[in-house]
Amino acid sequence: MATQLKHKPECSEAEWKARQDLAAAYRIFDHLGWCESIYNHITLRVPDEDAFLINPFGLLWSEVTASNLVKVDSEGNKLDGSPHWVNLAGFTQHSVFHKELPWAHAIVHTHTPDTMAVCSSEEGLTPTNFYSCFFEGAIGYHDFEGITVRGEEGERLLRNLGNHRILMLRNHGPVVMGETLPEMFLKYYMLQRACEIQVKTASLGNPIRVPPEVIEVHQQDRDKMLTAAFGVLDFEAWKRKIDKIDPSWRE
Ligand SMILES: [Zn+2]
Structure with missing residues (x-):
């Protein structure tokens, strides 16, 4: 890729890589139609720092670049003088x-x-397709408490997430x-697919529930995939795709 990298002078190599990876993630999610106007977030910890990168509020996900991501502390205070x-x-x-x-x-x-439709159905995600079987028994559920997340809701979020x-x-x-970002990306990819298929299956009626013994076999194979490299090939492949569309995320 011939794109010239515009490296922020005050930023470490590790932070710059995190910025580029996260900017790529925003562009990939946007390309796949998983963005929501200027809302919602993907956040990434800056390696070895108590700091996080987040999208600038007011920009579309298609406008996010490595440089305009905002570095914040865990309270959301800006650390990089971002405008x-x-x-x-x-x-x-x-x-x-x-x-x-x-x-x-x-x-x-x-x-x-x-995904919102599945979150809004009483049963939640059901083991009725290839992708959802990956997640059976591996998802927490948290009841709706309104838009604002108050401090005390945090404890319940953590409790409901469990392990x-x-x-x-x-x-x-x-x-x-x-x-890692690639792990999160591939899990999100499969969850998104699982939900899309569940919604389509519901429209046909009479979904077939996969029996527990088959889910067990499926998840034994799943566990063999869960290495440190999980999602890396996928994430790199989608980076190549968005590079062909608009490589400005790298800057
Ligand atoms: Zn939300």
Whole structure:
């Protein structure tokens, strides 16, 4: 790729890489139609710092670049003198997880119609398709309490998440977390697909529930995939795709 990198002088190599990776994630999510106007967030911890990168409030996800991402502390205070605003209401739930879960380096929350539809159904995600079987028994659910995440809701969010990496906010939308951005990306990709298929299957009626013994076999194979490289090939492939569309995310 011949694109000239515009490296912020005050930013470490590790931070610049995190900025580029996160900017790529915003462009990929936008390309796949998983954005919500100027709202919702993908956040990423800056390596070895108590700092996080988040989208500038007011820009579309298609406008996010490595340089315009905003660096904030866990309270959402700006650390990089960015001229952009941060949507603090939206960052609150991300900050709870980033602060309390040392492994949760990458987090996304979306409002896509199919994931919201599944979050709004009593059963939640059901083991009725290839993708949803991946997640059976691995998702927490949190009842809707309104738009604002207050401090005391944070404890309930964590309790309802339990040992999982996905929390379905009922009547609202999913939160997907990963140790790495590629892990979060591929899990979100599969969850999005699982929800799309569940919604389509519901329109046909009589979905077939996969029996527990088959889910067990499916998940044994799943567990073999869950290495540190999980999602890396996928994420790199989608980076190549968005590079062909508009490589300005790198700057
Ligand atoms: Zn939301």
